[in-house]
Amino acid sequence: MDIIVCIKQIFDLGQIMVDTATKHPITEGVARKISDFDKNALEEALRIKEKHGGTVLALIGGAKEAAKEALSMGADEAVIYSADSDSLGTATILAEIIHKIKYDLILCGEASIDEFSFQIGPRLAETLGIPVLTYVREMELKDNEVVVERNLENRYEVAKARLPALVTVAKEINEPRIPTLLQILDASKKTITEVSPAKPAAGVETLSILAIEMKRKEVILKDTENLARVIISEKS
Amino acid sequence: MDFSFTEEQELFRKSVREFCEKKIAPKANEIDEKGEIPREVLDDMAAFGLLGITISQEYGGSGADFITAAIATEEIARADISMAIAVYYLVEAGWGFLINRYGSKKAQEELLPDVTKGKTFLGIASTEAAGGSDVAALSTTMTKEGERLVVNGSKTFISGVREAAKYGGGYVTVVKTSPELAHKGLSLCYLPVKDVPGITTNVFKQMGRDGISTGAIIIKNVAIPAHYLIGDWNNGFYYAMEGFNCARPLVAAACIGAAGKALESGIEYIKERRAFGSPLAKFEGMQFQVADAYAKLESARLLVYKAAWMLDQMYTKNRFSHKEINKAVAVAKLVAPTVAFDIIKDVLIWHGAYGYTKEAGLEKGLRGVASYIMGAEGAQNIMKLIISRELLGKEFAPY
Numbered sequence: 001m002d003i004i005v006c007i008k009q010i011f012d013l014g015q016i017m018v019d020t021a022t023k024h025p026i027t028e029g030v031a032r033k034i035s036d037f038d039k040n041a042l043e044e045a046l047r048i049k050e051k052h053g054g055t056v057l058a059l060i061g062g063a064k065e066a067a068k069e070a071l072s073m074g075a076d077e078a079v080i081y082s083a084d085s086d087s088l089g090t091a092t093i094l095a096e097i098i099h100k101i102k103y104d105l106i107l108c109g110e111a112s113i114d115e116f117s118f119q120i121g122p123r124l125a126e127t128l129g130i131p132v133l134t135y136v137r138e139m140e141l142k143d144n145e146v147v148v149e150r151n152l153e154n155r156y157e158v159a160k161a162r163l164p165a166l167v168t169v170a171k172e173i174n175e176p177r178i179p180t181l182l183q184i185l186d187a188s189k190k191t192i193t194e195v196s197p198a199k200p201a202a203g204v205e206t207l208s209i210l211a212i213e214m215k216r217k218e219v220i221l222k223d224t225e226n227l228a229r230v231i232i233s234e235k236s
Numbered sequence: 237m238d239f240s241f242t243e244e245q246e247l248f249r250k251s252v253r254e255f256c257e258k259k260i261a262p263k264a265n266e267i268d269e270k271g272e273i274p275r276e277v278l279d280d281m282a283a284f285g286l287l288g289i290t291i292s293q294e295y296g297g298s299g300a301d302f303i304t305a306a307i308a309t310e311e312i313a314r315a316d317i318s319m320a321i322a323v324y325y326l327v328e329a330g331w332g333f334l335i336n337r338y339g340s341k342k343a344q345e346e347l348l349p350d351v352t353k354g355k356t357f358l359g360i361a362s363t364e365a366a367g368g369s370d371v372a373a374l375s376t377t378m379t380k381e382g383e384r385l386v387v388n389g390s391k392t393f394i395s396g397v398r399e400a401a402k403y404g405g406g407y408v409t410v411v412k413t414s415p416e417l418a419h420k421g422l423s424l425c426y427l428p429v430k431d432v433p434g435i436t437t438n439v440f441k442q443m444g445r446d447g448i449s450t451g452a453i454i455i456k457n458v459a460i461p462a463h464y465l466i467g468d469w470n471n472g473f474y475y476a477m478e479g480f481n482c483a484r485p486l487v488a489a490a491c492i493g494a495a496g497k498a499l500e501s502g503i504e505y506i507k508e509r510r511a512f513g514s515p516l517a518k519f520e521g522m523q524f525q526v527a528d529a530y531a532k533l534e535s536a537r538l539l540v541y542k543a544a545w546m547l548d549q550m551y552t553k554n555r556f557s558h559k560e561i562n563k564a565v566a567v568a569k570l571v572a573p574t575v576a577f578d579i580i581k582d583v584l585i586w587h588g589a590y591g592y593t594k595e596a597g598l599e600k601g602l603r604g605v606a607s608y609i610m611g612a613e614g615a616q617n618i619m620k621l622i623i624s625r626e627l628l629g630k631e632f633a634p635y
Contacts, residue, residue: 181300
């Protein structure tokens with residue numbers, strides 16, 4: 001079972017501060033990390049490999065440090081590319097790279113936790129012409145098929161698809177492992193390949209990102225007796 | 237000159253921080269209140285490769301260098317600022333390294349795998365009732381009797397006595413083997429404590445770091461196998477000093493870890509807490525304190541990692557003399573505990589009356605760090621004597 005895991009490296013959102021005058025996020029000096037659900041996707045790939053054998057390739061939009069982390073967790077090799085594109089562009093780049101690689105299964109996080117577009121997995125599957133199963137909270141491989149349980153708005157759905165297929169995973173599917181020192185040291189012996197695919201023309205261009213202004217009303221109550229009434233009247 | 241950590245060290249810090257935030261931080265208050273590190277925390281630490289981290293891979297360790305070991309210490313102490321887990325971790329890292337370096341092959345094979353698996357505890361037993369700083373005056377003896385070694389005496393203020401008696405394990409123990417030769421008549425041995433005839437232990441109630449016990453070991457005619465001798469007979473003073481040089485940068489790393497976490501939480505607090513219409517952080521008087529605390533912390537941090545780096549250079553590239561190492565380590569151990577105590581105390585005061593509560597979670601840090609000002613792993617005045625001896629020359633040593 002050869003698995004590709006698509007990973008995006010993002011800013012650690014918890015560390016981002018906002019310029020109070022311009023509302024621009026300040027990203028200078030902010031640490032980057034693997035997007036949370038992508039880490040779940042990698043963990044799931046590693047568990048499948050441990051059960052069924054095969055290889056795990058981490059395909060990373062980001063820098064070498066994210067590749068090192070993925071390799072430390074247990075990926076066999078990593079390919080990194082520049083991630084500076086919109087969802088359509090990123091899916092096009094991923095497809096171009098993946099076309100040259102043999103695979104049975106592609107795993108993605110259901111969304112990146114910085115943009116939450118939920119688009120990369122479905123767009124990539126569409127471009128590659130393979131089935132896609134999204135919002136997956138449990139999965140199993142049986143007889144060249146993948147059987148999954150999907151989180152939908154008010155129900156769970158069990159579905160299956162023939163391989164090769166693409167699956168996007170939800171956070172609850174697993175708890176990602178934390179690499180140990182020895183795993184980190186071993187990872188330095190693994191291969192990281194850097195590719196520079198042509199950047200497709202942007203379908204959507206982000207012009208600016210500004211923080212939402214949350215103005216506090218600063219209502220001061222002298223006692224708590226009427227608190228519920230005040231809250232209800234504020235809401236209405 | 238390059239002050240950066242390697243990519244692997246940076247990644248390890250990230251990993252160990254995540255581990256500590258998940259497995260240690262949520263239990264830190266419970267550890268301090270119940271006075272015990274839960275078994276599952278030790279098992280998790282062992283599975284993650286933290287216990288006996290400097291021990292070589294053939295015995296289940298990670299063969300970590302001292303910079304890496306210091307990173308882990310700092311992160312562990314951030315998660316448990318009471319220092320209890322940091323103490324458990326660092327004595328094993330420091331003294332496990334020494335057995336790995338000088339213990340007999342048979343003792344290494346017998347003892348070290350259980351330390352790295354977290355099954356047994358390994359500590360240091362040096363201090364005696366008459367004092368800990370004057371090692372030449374120690375009175376616990378070890379004699380050769382046929383194929384065995386026999387130990388008599390007592391040790392006190394020893395970390396992990398209850399844990400060693402409960403889980404098994406024992407101590408790198410400083411003993412007199414030729415009393416007439418003063419410090420040149422000392423040896424090191426491994427002394428097991430669980431279910432050993434002639435060993436009795438008792439545990440003290442202490443001021444802080446309650447999660448790990450401190451107590452005494454009474455040793456009456458305890459026979460140990462000859463392969464428990466560590467290194468050469470009568471050479472123990474030098475091994476012990478080397479062991480302290482390995483453990484002390486980790487002690488200092490634990491202090492800055494606890495202080496760093498306290499400072500971070502203090503900064504968050506003063507940005508939110510308002511008085512007289514502004515956040516406390518807007519007051520110049522607060523800003524001066526924040527800057528002072530950060531400057532002191534960064535200074536201590538540089539000393540810690542310089543000492544750890546010098547140790548690594550000595551062991552891997554044969555650089556730096558013991559005199560240079562002694563001085564760098566003593567400076568780090570002298571500065572870090574005091575700096576950490578001052579920072580945690582100041583942050584606690586920023587919190588006002590809330591800081592004085594258990595809920596604020598700061599006072600346990602103050603109590604824990606205090607142990608390293610009192611003298612654990614070497615008294616502060618001894619650090620000063622080591623530094624002065626290296627600066628002035630041996631001929632000016634007062635003792």
